[in-house]
């Protein structure tokens with residue numbers, strides 16, 4: 001099964017992945033708010049997150065995670081859209097967005113546009 005592997009250390013914050021995702025799903029429109037991948041930042045580091053499940057309820061198991069010595073509120077790296085992280089929703093309709101790997105077989109445009117190699121398609 002294919003999945004997109006994220007190497008946070010290689011992300012430059014260029015946000016080309018957000019542009020590619022929105023363009024590949026809505027012809028002629030570059031709008032990060034319609035993208036199924038969003039790039040968050042903390043200090044001088046960037047953290048791409050790919051849209052996963054939608055939930056009406058906020059979770060009750062929030063923890064702090066450590067990535068390469070940096071501590072994060074887990075919300076930043078969580079893939080879900082929920083009441084306290086209202087990303088990955090169509091801005092007009094509110095319809096949840098979820099990564100579809102750009103088709104079947106997977107042809108992820110975000111991976112193609114990521115020049116730094118932070119995103120790679122792998123088979124598991």
Ligand code: SF4
Pocket residue numbers: 010011012013014015016017018039046048113114115116117118119
């Ligand atoms: S295209 Fe790659 S390097 Fe640029 S923000 Fe997205 S994941 Fe990071």
Ligand code: SF4
Pocket residue numbers: 020021024035036037050051098099100101102107108109110111
């Ligand atoms: S694989 Fe396709 S749908 Fe998923 S985040 Fe990348 S560009 Fe968007």
